[in-house]
Amino acid sequence: MAPGAKGDSGDMASVQSSTEGDAIKVYVRVRPPSEETAHVNGDRSMCLSVLSTNTIRLHSKPEPKIFTFDHVADVNTTQESVFSSVAKNIVESCMNGYNGTIFAYGQTGSGKTFTMMGPPDSDNFTHNLRGVIPRSFEYLFFLIEHEKEKAGTGKSFLCKCSFIEIYNEQIFDLLDSASAGLFLREHITKGVFVVGAVEQVLTSAAEAYQVLTMGWRNRRVASTSMNRESSRSHAVFTIIIESIEKNNEITNIRSSQLNLVDLAGSERQKDTHAEGARLKEAGNINRSLSCLGQVITALVDVGNGKQRHICYRDSRLTFLLRDSLGGNAKTSIIANVHPGSRCFGETLSTLNFAQRAKLIKNKAVINEDTQGNVRQLQSEVKKLKEQLALLAAGQLVHEAPLPSGTIAHDGGSTDYKSHFLDAMLFLEKSESERKILLEKISQLEDLCVKKEKFIQSNKMIIKFREGHITRLEKLHKEAYGSFLVTEQEEMFRELKEELKILKDQVEQHPRVAKYAMENNILREENKQLRSLQSVKRAQEMDIQTIAELEKIFFDVSGREGNNKAGQQACSITVSVDSNTAVSIERLKERLLHTQSELASCKQEHEEFKELTKKKQMELESELQSVQKANQHLEKILEATKACKRQEVSYLNKMHRETLKNITTPTKAYQLRSRLVPRSTPEMLNQESPPSSTEVVDDIFNEPMPPEMNEQACEAIAEELGVVQKELSALQIKLDAEETKSIKLQQHINKLEHHSLQMEELFASERSEWLSGKHKLLEKIGCLEQKYQDTQNQADILKNEVHDLRIVLQSADKELSAAKTKYDTFRRNQEKEIGELSVRHMNLQLQLDNVRLEYEKVLEEKTSLQDDYDNLQETLKFDTDQLTQQVFDSKQENEALKADLQSLMALLESEKEHNQKLSMQLQKDKQNNSREHLKDLQILELEKQSSEMISRCEEQEAKMLKLEQSLAAAEECIASLQKTNAAEKDVVSDLMRQITDMRTSVCQKMECIEVLTSELEDLKHKYTSALVAKEESKTIIEDQKKQIEDLREALERAQATDSIEKEILSEELHHTSEQLSRLTEASKNHAALLQSAQEDIIRKEILIQELQEQLSKKTEELEHRRIEYESKVRQLDYVMDSAAVALPQTPQTPPYFDGNLARLLETHEEEIANQRASTITLECLVTELNKERDAKNDEILRLKTQLCDLENMRLEMQVLMENNRNLQSQLEESRRGRNISGANNPDIQDLREKEKELTEERLAKNKLCKF
Secondary structure (H helix, E strand, C coil): CCCCHHHHHHCCCCCCECCCCCECEEEEEECCCCHHHHHHCHHHHECEEECCCCEEEECCCCCCEEEECCEEECCCCCHHHHHHHHCHHHHHHHHCCCCEEEEEEEECCCCHHHHHCCCCCCCCCCCCCCCHHHHHHHHHHHHHHHHHHHHHHHEEEEEEEEEEEEECCEEEECCCCCCCCEEEEEECCCEEEEECCCCEEECCHHHHHHHHHHHHHHCCEECCCCCCCEECCEEEEEEEEEEEEEECCEEEEEEEEEEEEECCCECCHHHHCCCCHHHHHHHHHHHHHHHHHHHHHHHHHHHCCCCCCCCHHHCHHHHHCCCCCCCCCEEEEEEEECCEHHHHHHHHHHHHHHHHHCCCECCCECCEEEECHHHHHHHHHHHHHHHHHHHHHHHHHHHCCCCCHHHHHHHHHHHHHHHHHHHHHHHHHHHHHHHHHHHHHHHHHHHHHHHHHHHHHHHHHHHHHHHHHHHHHHHHHHCCCCCCHHHHHHHHHHHHHHHHHHHHHHHCCHHHHHHHHHHHHHHHHHHHHHHCHHHHHHHHHHHHHHHHHHHHHHHHHHHHCCHHHHHHHHHCCCCCCHHHHHHHHHHHHHHHHHHHHHHHHHHHHHHHHHHHHHHHHHHHHHHHHHHHHHHHHHHHHHHHHHHHHHHHHHHHHHHHHHHHHHHHHHHHHHHHHCCCCCCCHHHHHHCCHHHHHHHHHHHHHCCCCHHHHHHHHHHHHHHHHHHHHHHHHHHHHHHHHHHHHHHHHHHHHHHHHHHHHHHHHHHHHHHHHHHHHHHHHHHHHHHHHHHHHHHHHHHHHHHHHHHHHHHHHHHHHHHHHHHHHHHHHHHHHHHHHHHHHHHHHHHHHHHHHHHHHHHHHHHHHHHHHHHHHHHHHHHHHHHHHHHHHHHHHHHHHHHHHHHHHHHHHHHHHHHHHHHHHHHHHHHHHHHHHHHHHHHHHHHHHHHHHHHHHHHHHHHHHHHHHHHHHHHHHHHHHHHHHHHHHHHHHHHHHHHHHHHHHHHHHHHHHHHHHHHHHHHHHHHHHHHHHHHHHHHHHHHHHHHHHHHHHHHHHHHHHHHHHHHHHHHHHHHHHHHHHHHHHHHHHHHHHHHHHHHHHHHHHHHHHHHHHHHHHHHHHHHHHHHHHHHHHHHHHHHHHHHHHHHHHCCCCCCCCHHHHHHHHHHHHHHHHHHHHHHHHHHHHHHHHHHHHCCCCCCHHHHHHHHHHHHHHHHHHHHHHHHHHHHHHHHHHHHHHHHHHHHCCCCCHHHHHHHHHHHHHHHHHHHHHHHHHC
């Protein structure tokens, strides 16, 4: 194919419109219902039904709607039948040179991707369920092979394909996964195309499958609640088919384009439950589909004769498919519909969209180009000459012998007329083509002249610069020494460098070189074409044939009296320079194409540079702010670690002091355990003072009672809990304040970085300004010198002008008189014309504004009306569905209630039976339980002792690890204390910086207030304009209301007439439908009965299983209850025996309350000190919050580390206490084993229960601490 052959498609015989109707073909396909809707409601869940191959019924209320389309495919339609009815004709028309488009439209989950591609699980495209796209590949290459076999070597084909997707209003190449967003461009001949999209050559259907699978893997797909693999982008697979046919040195080139589009489905957030990125994708999909609907409605209005703007550029999808919608293409739309009742609204909107699209008419044209037209014309001229020669010979032969020659002559003249008229028509066509080509040549010549002028202007600029340099050199020689030598040399160097650059630009300018090359090539081609002997001979032959034809025509027309035809023949001339014009046109197209590519590349490069600069600046600022925040957070971490270590040490000290204070006075409590004899006055007199000291020593030497220990532990635990709560609350406040301070610090760092960047920019601008100032001063000096020279010259010229003025004054007086008359007349006319033009413009603008507002209002009204109608119909349909479901659910509930009552009765009877059995079991177990309990308790004690030993060993190992970690933590605390001091200096510096920043902010705020006052003035003006606009709107709305009232009155009158007709038709229709419904209902009831019986069987099985589980659980509960009661009885028995054996003790000693009060006072003082320290810390934190900022991720990391340290500390304390308790328990258990032989079994039971109680208390203490 010759270059630029595609460009002549509009000039040659390619303007050949399609014979078929160019209206968009619409096909509706109903997907099978989902399993959920089919099982739940059966046929009642279907919101539509297919009546025939062209009509579909939507079950809307109060009346069903019937839609007619080109084809309607029901649930059982195969993929093969869909392809044969939709895509076969379009593929065939693409082979004939027409552009074609097939796209699938519908809601998400309606089967668009299945229709276009096939099942998603199949990797290859040999599956029986493959879609329209793979089948169109097969059929296309089958037709290509058939054409090649038919035409042989005279016809060749070239197929290229590209695969793109439109995701979030950005275009991506699916064949190049590394490609960034692509751009759309518009060309005169190509139309709209994607710049930079990969085009792969195809030779077979297998290669097309490979390209399709490679691109399909890169397409964006995600799962939603309505579809497991929902398409999140619009996919466009484009095949370009080019055919070259050679026939007797005439090449016929045809090019066509087949677009196979899989649109993303429209979504509703309440159905798909989309969030985050899915919600953004759904918004972009719905926006592009709404733009598609607006384009279709605008095209329908234009087809009806209205003037509307078609908004193709509002979306990338509509701009890409511009030729397919109302342009040069044959288009088919597959409207996929979901039959489920919950998708009623979306199915209605899809059917309305398809009905509107059916009204659009395209203008499909064969894209054809022919080459070698000159030779074809020569052959046609030769044929005509031969025919003329034969006719002339026939006339001479028949005229001589026959007397009836006139009749023969008349017959020959009629044949000649037909041939001659054909020849004349052909000549007219060639002449029209010649005129078009001549016009194009003149345009190209104008372009060449403009280019030459451009070059000349550049040369003149260079000459002026050279003259300027020579003048400066002269001035330099005249006024030598006025400037410094270095400055003069720099001036000369700069000027010379500018000259060199301009010369290089002129000499090596790419456009100039291209223009020169193209001009030379065109001149050489013109010379070659004109020097060809065939062209010369053709010219001579054309002139001879024209002369002969004119002579013959004049003879014939003279005989018949048709002078008009002869005059027309005289005016006809044959085109000769058509071939040259074709070559010029091709070169012009090449030039335009390269220029457009260059401009687009430059634009993209500049955009990329700007983006990279912005990103670099942002990343640098973020890096610095993050680094500063990291340093700040490290310092905060060290400070917090130090504080927490101090708190740990402080709490340990408090714990030790409390233990000391509590343990010293409680030793006197043991006196109460002894029997105190009654004191008499005699005995008191007998007692001596030294005996009191002995008693006190005995009191302090006595061991501490266990009840006192328990009370002390509980008091400490409560105090620790309160302190821990306060600490946790303070920690939460500290964390919140730290986050605020870190955020502020980040903001400050960003502002600092921004201020540094601005200072750098200002410094660079200052330097540039100073350099420019120096240059300007130098130029001013030069200009002053020039000014002095010009003043001297001006003085000379003034004298000459004075002389000339005296001569011209007389002439001026005469001219002024004439001019005044002319000026007055012209001004009057201009004023009148200006006033009229202003009025006309104002009126035109008002009309345009009113039209635009009216069109917008109409569009909004139509869209709102459509939405309102759709919503009304969906509401009616949903209410009917819900009422039916409520009725069904009520019946099911009644049946289930009856089943439940029967089951409850069964359960009650079984419960009574179980209670009787449990009573018998309790009586039997009470007799046998006492004997088995003693043996079980002994075994359990042995097991517990072995487990406790293993736990002690594990805890000792953990203690060693914790001691090591404590040492490391103490080292960290020391380092953090050092960094805390350094951090205080940093805080003071930051405070100073903040004060400086506040002053700058105040200044900026004053500027902002001034600007806001100006803004308010502007707003007042804007509001006054809006008020005037609203008044006009109110007038329009009043008129609209009047129109709507009239329409409503008309509609009511029509509705009353239509209702009476419809009632009669509905009665007939309902009677016929009731029979079919009853038959269907009987079948459905039978199926429902079977399913209900199966459900009943399943429920009975479940009830049996639940009853078995109930019986098992009741047995386990009774067993546990019996064990618990036996243990409680044993405890009561033990407690009674202990009360008998041991003497009763009175309550707490008198010293204990005083000591506790002192301890509590000391604790309160310590807590108050802690609170004061926390208040000071809070003040410090609030100050830091105003100055610091931090990143969320790093804060979380630090918090986790702090939590780990706190957990380690708490675990250490808990483990220490557990270790002590376990050691004490082990010693007691060992003593108990030694004494077990001598003591009673009741005492052993008591000890075991005491151990259990102590373990339970320890567990409770652990929980409280945690």
